[in-house]
Amino acid sequence: MEQKPLPLAGGEEAEYLLALKQDFRGVMKNLPFFIKPAAAQRDVQRYSDKYHSSEQTNSLTDWNLDWRRFPRELQVHIRRRVREGLAFSTMDSSVPVQKKKKKKEEEEVLLKLETLEKKEEHEQSSEEEEGGVKKKPEEEEGAEAEEEYDEEELEEETDYIMSYFDNGEEFGGDSDDNMDEAIY
Amino acid sequence: MTAQEVRLCGLLLQEHFGEVVEKVGRNLLKSGTQNLRAIVHETGLSVDLVKKSLCVLVQHGACSFIQGRKGPGSPTEYKAHCDRVLRILRYPRYIYTAKTLYGDTGELIIEELLQRGHMTMSNTVKTVADRLTQSMDEGSSMDYGEVSATFSKLVETHFLQRCPPAAGAGTTGSSQTANSTSAAPASSTAPTPESFPDCYRVPQVTLIGRSKRSLASEEGEDQRNAKKAKMDPETHGDEGIYWQVNFERFHQHFRDQTIISAVANKLDQTSSEIVRTMLRMSEVTTSSTAPCTKPLSANEIFRSLPATYNIPRHILDQYLTLLVDDPMEFVGKAGESGGGMYIVNLNQALANLARATLESIVQERFGSRSARIFRLLLRKRHLEQKQVEDFAMIPAKEAKDMLYTLLSQNLVQLQEIPKTPDFAPSRTFYLYTVNQLPTARLLLQNCYKTVANLMERRLFEAKESKRLLEKSQRIEAILASLQASGAEPEQLTEVEEMITAPEKQQLDSLRLHVNKLDSAENQVDETIFLLESYISSSTKPTS
Numbered sequence: 001m002e003q004k005p006l007p008l009a010g011g012e013e014a015e016y017l018l019a020l021k022q023d024f025r026g027v028m029k030n031l032p033f034f035i036k037p038a039a040a041q042r043d044v045q046r047y048s049d050k051y052h053s054s055e056q057t058n059s060l061t062d063w064n065l066d067w068r069r070f071p072r073e074l075q076v077h078i079r080r081r082v083r084e085g086l087a088f089s090t091m092d093s094s095v096p097v098q099k100k101k102k103k104k105e106e107e108e109v110l111l112k113l114e115t116l117e118k119k120e121e122h123e124q125s126s127e128e129e130e131g132g133v134k135k136k137p138e139e140e141e142g143a144e145a146e147e148e149y150d151e152e153e154l155e156e157e158t159d160y161i162m163s164y165f166d167n168g169e170e171f172g173g174d175s176d177d178n179m180d181e182a183i184y
Numbered sequence: 185m186t187a188q189e190v191r192l193c194g195l196l197l198q199e200h201f202g203e204v205v206e207k208v209g210r211n212l213l214k215s216g217t218q219n220l221r222a223i224v225h226e227t228g229l230s231v232d233l234v235k236k237s238l239c240v241l242v243q244h245g246a247c248s249f250i251q252g253r254k255g256p257g258s259p260t261e262y263k264a265h266c267d268r269v270l271r272i273l274r275y276p277r278y279i280y281t282a283k284t285l286y287g288d289t290g291e292l293i294i295e296e297l298l299q300r301g302h303m304t305m306s307n308t309v310k311t312v313a314d315r316l317t318q319s320m321d322e323g324s325s326m327d328y329g330e331v332s333a334t335f336s337k338l339v340e341t342h343f344l345q346r347c348p349p350a351a352g353a354g355t356t357g358s359s360q361t362a363n364s365t366s367a368a369p370a371s372s373t374a375p376t377p378e379s380f381p382d383c384y385r386v387p388q389v390t391l392i393g394r395s396k397r398s399l400a401s402e403e404g405e406d407q408r409n410a411k412k413a414k415m416d417p418e419t420h421g422d423e424g425i426y427w428q429v430n431f432e433r434f435h436q437h438f439r440d441q442t443i444i445s446a447v448a449n450k451l452d453q454t455s456s457e458i459v460r461t462m463l464r465m466s467e468v469t470t471s472s473t474a475p476c477t478k479p480l481s482a483n484e485i486f487r488s489l490p491a492t493y494n495i496p497r498h499i500l501d502q503y504l505t506l507l508v509d510d511p512m513e514f515v516g517k518a519g520e521s522g523g524g525m526y527i528v529n530l531n532q533a534l535a536n537l538a539r540a541t542l543e544s545i546v547q548e549r550f551g552s553r554s555a556r557i558f559r560l561l562l563r564k565r566h567l568e569q570k571q572v573e574d575f576a577m578i579p580a581k582e583a584k585d586m587l588y589t590l591l592s593q594n595l596v597q598l599q600e601i602p603k604t605p606d607f608a609p610s611r612t613f614y615l616y617t618v619n620q621l622p623t624a625r626l627l628l629q630n631c632y633k634t635v636a637n638l639m640e641r642r643l644f645e646a647k648e649s650k651r652l653l654e655k656s657q658r659i660e661a662i663l664a665s666l667q668a669s670g671a672e673p674e675q676l677t678e679v680e681e682m683i684t685a686p687e688k689q690q691l692d693s694l695r696l697h698v699n700k701l702d703s704a705e706n707q708v709d710e711t712i713f714l715l716e717s718y719i720s721s722s723t724k725p726t727s
Contacts, residue, residue, distance in 0.1 A: 003548060003549055003550070003551060005548065006548060008700065008703050008704055008707060009707060013280070014703055014706065014707075016280060017276045017277065017280055017703075017706050018276075018699060018702050018703050018706065020275075020276040020279050020280060021275070021276040021702055021705075021706065022702065024275055024276065024279075024295070024298075024299070025199060025200065027299060028199075028200045028201070028299065031299060031300075033200075033201055033205075033240045033243065033244070033301075034200075034201055034202045035201065035202045035204045035205055035233065035236055035237060035240065036202055036204075037202070037203055037204050037233075065239060065243075066424070066426075068424065069242075069347075069349075069426070070239060070242060070249075071249050071251060071260045073220060073235075073259075073260060074220075074235045074238055074239050074242075075235070076232050076235055076236065
């Protein structure tokens with residue numbers, strides 16, 4: 001290049017603007033507006049995947065949309081696979097979900113047993129197509145989990161806390177490049 | 185929507201809203217108006233993800249929807265707004281301006297609204313008060329009334345405006361346009377926020393009290409409070425009234441600031457104060473698209489000068505005469521009544537500032553002699569090769585070389601004027617010329633490309649050192665938790681030593697690079713603002 005560019009303008013204002021910009025980006029990443037794509041399918045089906053799926057679907061639950069300003073068709077419907085007919089429950093957050101929770105809990109337990117039964121049959125019959133089918137029950141499970149309140153211990157009715165399902169893959173991840181040393 | 189703009193919008197959406205929204209946004213920008221099915225089909229994403237992304241885009245005003253365009257029963261169509269997405273580059277500047285004008289409270293209000301797209305007044309006030317309380321000392325908390333007062337001030341000066349009621353989202357909006365029939369919910373043109381008379385009216389909000397400081401030590405109570413907050417459907421009398429940031433007003437403010445600082449640089453502080461006074465007086469009387477301010481008499485200006493500048497009347501007149509005679513033509517004289525009527529030529533000022541920017545760009549890229557040729561051509565319009573050499577006082581060979589370089593970069597155009605019907609080269613005039621408006625457009629596209637390149641480079645650098653960044657973040661988190669629980673200094677140093685010295689160096693240099701790239705983006709955005717303002721002011725239809 002023949003001509004070198006001028007140096008950047010420094011000074012207090014520029015630094016403050018820089019700090020504002022980086023803060024803004026950081027905050028946006030944690031807001032419900034940041035939509036993460038579905039996690040990539042790993043090579044082998046793991047037991048803990050069933051329990052990890054509920055973590056991802058937090059994006060629109062804590063954002064109270066005023067549906068009067070949005071077109072109706074953008075509402076995400078959660079379908080529950082009941083044997084007789086289809087019961088739709090919308091994610092319409094303007095309706096206070098908490099009040100109906102207690103009434104629904106008993107129903108939910110029964111429905112859950114039915115859906116799990118159905119799912120078992122479904123998964124046995126189509127074991128080859130892991131990718132396509134796994135996504136659907138995962139998404140539904142994740143969607144169902146949204147309606148329950150998020151206390152760690154009671155999610156998915158396990159007796160274990162979520163960290164029980166860590167498969168230890170994240171442990172020891174830093175020392176990837178020192179492969180010549182033995183790992184004890 | 186040029187390719188560069190789409191690329192830049194894609195990068196901005198990716199950084200702020202994630203890859204899913206980026207895909208949907210890009211698709212909408214490239215294909216224009218589309219309905220939901222078409223978007224799902226083209227992006228290949230799941231329907232739920234597309235729905236969520238569209239909600240996010242509509243929330244932030246980057247996308248608008250029209251229902252029933254081809255008659256009742258036709259699907260809803262979505263349209264993305266490129267210029268709205270490009271505003272994201274300017275967010276830090278908006279927040280900083282609010283801080284200088286209205287202090288920390290104003291800064292936080294604008295920041296919250298920019299983060300969330302649009303919000304009700306009561307929500308904003310509560311959130312901002314909570315944030316302010318967090319940073320205040322123990323025992324004191326922020327009063328809602330103060331924050332509401334700042335909010336009202338922002339609305340009065342038009343920095344905030346109400347969102348227009350959603351067109352055809354289920355309820356029919358108020359029929360403000362004269363040609364809307366009672367049956368059709370959709371109007372042919374989307375109403376601007378300013379077409380509603382209540383645009384700047386602060387609603388009656390019952391919001392009394394102080395914000396609660398959330399105590400980190402009482403975890404149990406905190407969880408219960410958090411749950412209660414979600415279930416608590418307090419209404420404050422302003423449901424359904426959403427506010428958004430009025431970007432046009434901020435742009436007006438930036439434009440005024442630029443003019444004032446240009447006058448200060450060219451003349452002196454006092455003249456810039458006079459121009460500032462004139463602009464302040466015309467803030468509410470001049471619309472944002474007017475070519476010049478309403479005429480102000482010298483008497484009015486004299487009365488409105490700030491108290492610190494007590495210059496005598498005849499000095500003021502001399503200053504005004506100087507400003508009018510200045511070749512930059514910032515201030516013009518519109519009459520003699522009232523001691524002289526003066527206006528600020530906004531369009532002219534923008535054109536001059538844009539021209540100065542173009543000249544400086546040519547100077548920095550091609551050298552001062554090329555810049556001399558460029559300036560010459562701007563002033564003299566059409567010149568032949570020989571005339572260029574003579575006027576610019578540059579030897580023929582070098583002048584030819586520089587002209588051809590500028591020509592190859594499209595900054596200079598060649599105009600052929602034939603003497604005979606066949607364009608025989610020996611009998612044709614070849615004139616060099618520079619057109620300011622097309623050149624400004626070209627350089628604006630270059631700016632977009634520059635910012636997109638800067639962002640990509642920054643993302644690349646961060647990706648290269650991702651492992652290192654994650655490690656340092658983990659260690660910082662460990663350090664913070666150790667310090668909070670009161671650990672000995674030996675433990676702290678032990679944790680700090682987990683990062684080796686060369687890694688620390690690498691981290692420092694990475695941080696330096698990322699900061700430089702970010703800072704450069706901010707600076708390029710200033711040029712973008714100037715060129716955009718100039719282009720939009722000169723392409724407006726003059727009524």
